[in-house]
Amino acid sequence: MKTTVDVLVQKYGGTSLQTLDHVRHAAVRIAEARRRGSAVAVVVSARGSRTDDLLRLAADVGAADPSRELDQLLAVGESESAALMALTLNALGVPAVSLTGPQAGVHTTDRHGDALIASIEAVRVREALDRGEVAVVTGFQGVDRAGDIATLGRGGSDTTAVALAARLRASACEIYTDVDGVFSADPRILPAARCLPWVQPGVMAEMAFAGARVLHTRCIELAAMEGVEVRVRNASSQAPGTTVVDREEIRPLETRRAVVAVTHDTDVARVLVHCRDSHRDLAPEVFGVLAASGTVVDLVARSGPYENEFRMGFTIRRSQVDAVRDALHELTARFGGGVHFDENVGKVSVVGMGLLSRPEYTARLMAALAAAGIPTSWISTSQMRLSVIVPRERTVDAVETLHREFHLDRPEPVVTSVRSAIV
Missing domain, CATH: 3.40.1160.10 (Acetylglutamate kinase-like)
Incomplete structure (x- = not known):
């Protein structure tokens, strides 16, 4: 052979x-x-x-x-x-x-x-x-x-x-x-989640980064770069599973569903860095500390050049807090500042395509969580992912709320006309 x-x-x-x-x-x-x-x-x-x-x-x-x-x-x-x-x-x-x-x-x-x-x-x-x-x-x-x-x-x-x-x-x-494949949410916490027959590599990479545990981000990024078709299947059944591949002939039209899945991650910590010296930009040093330990950063915001003190916030994995805690404390203390870690948070993300081009999706996300009485703090938006920080104990509630809000328990609608409404 x-x-x-x-x-x-x-x-x-x-x-x-x-x-x-x-x-x-x-x-x-x-x-x-x-x-x-x-x-x-x-x-x-x-x-x-x-x-x-x-x-x-x-x-x-x-x-x-x-x-x-x-x-x-x-x-x-x-x-x-x-x-x-x-x-x-x-x-x-x-x-x-x-x-x-x-x-x-x-x-x-x-x-x-x-x-x-x-x-x-x-x-x-x-x-x-x-x-x-x-x-x-x-x-x-x-x-x-x-x-x-x-x-x-x-x-x-x-x-x-x-x-x-x-x-x-x-x-x-x-x-x-x-599991049977890649789902619209974690089926272990949401029985209504659907197995997705096909996912684009870019969307799958965002899902993996935002908390979907079926595949790791590095794996999908490599598959996308090398053009490898990935099939996710259940080892205990003959279910067809999910295919992760970029096929031009089956890319979604603008009129098809933009939101593909809701993911969640409780391995999250919010980090708040501050320094009284408004002329000292600690951002390069902070990112240097994080990079030295291989710590992944998300949801970054910082103060501008005309504010009275340097302030910076970002999220990292909760499991990586101990690797950077002492170094960040030492760094900020040298300039009369400090750092605070909030480990009682979770990250919930809506993942899909063209989300930034549809501002109504962000509005729906925030309104749905507010109506459910789920407090939110930081939010990040991009074309493929809308992420929000919620109290850790409300993470599952947030997943259920957004899965229902974006009708992900329903099959993908069949498009018969370019006038079909966006779900």
Whole structure:
């Protein structure tokens, strides 16, 4: 079998491999894809809570911070999954070989715990496919310039799968998880949420950044750049799932629904920075502190040049507060200022296309939340996302309110005329 035949990349997450029955079920699905004529490369995550268990072990010996040795430890989870999957496939009569990230030629940057994929050689993956074998590759890991294992951080296995699909010029990258696809809201908190058959990559990237947990932003950004078709499917069913791809022939017309989904994120903290010296612009130093720790920033606002003091507000992940707390306190104290962290907030976002061009959508969002008695503070608007900060305990209420306000529990309306009204 040569790799000139159709290549399919499948990725199985931790919940899809949690038990041996899950592993066998995934192996059967892989075997079926191979029987249909595809050369199959598989990317696997650590099984179940294996990564969390390893992190707890590291914490128990006082070594929870990212480091070379922690990456050595965490890589065990994916290596176990890959070897177990290859053994299961071979037992089914399907020839398979497991490859670690370094063996598969995944080269990364040098940041332990949050490395980026620099390149994938995939020589041994291609050789395995040419021999008619299934190549089972560990996600979440690669090798840095020093020759050491480096892990990829959040969404690392999804990103590995998409990067491998791009390198192999695969027809698609199928991401198998524990839900039926990408929904109009989190179905775990909102039963009325609908599974979306198709989502544009740009919209999906905004959904991921704003809190949708099905796919990670890095994975979708890479898929969009490389033109990889991503299919999100349930590992436990035959549901068609959601396809994430930019298809010109099915792009929405102006008269179709602009709002696609409502997402939420409770891993959020508001940060307020102030300094009495109105002539001191702390913004470059503040962003330098955040960048040094890899902290993602959203919803930024700041004072202007003619105000009496420097003030700046922004949101970061609540899980990253400890990484920047001391540095921001030290920075602001040097100039007679201070910093305040509010961790009792959530972010709710309406995601779609052309939202900034439709100011009535922002008005509807604010009016709906006000009518529901949900307080709001900061708001950010763009063509693809309207985000608002609400009290953390009202986050789910806000999702339900906006999902209902924008009629996302209803199927996409069929457009029969250019005069059709916007929903």
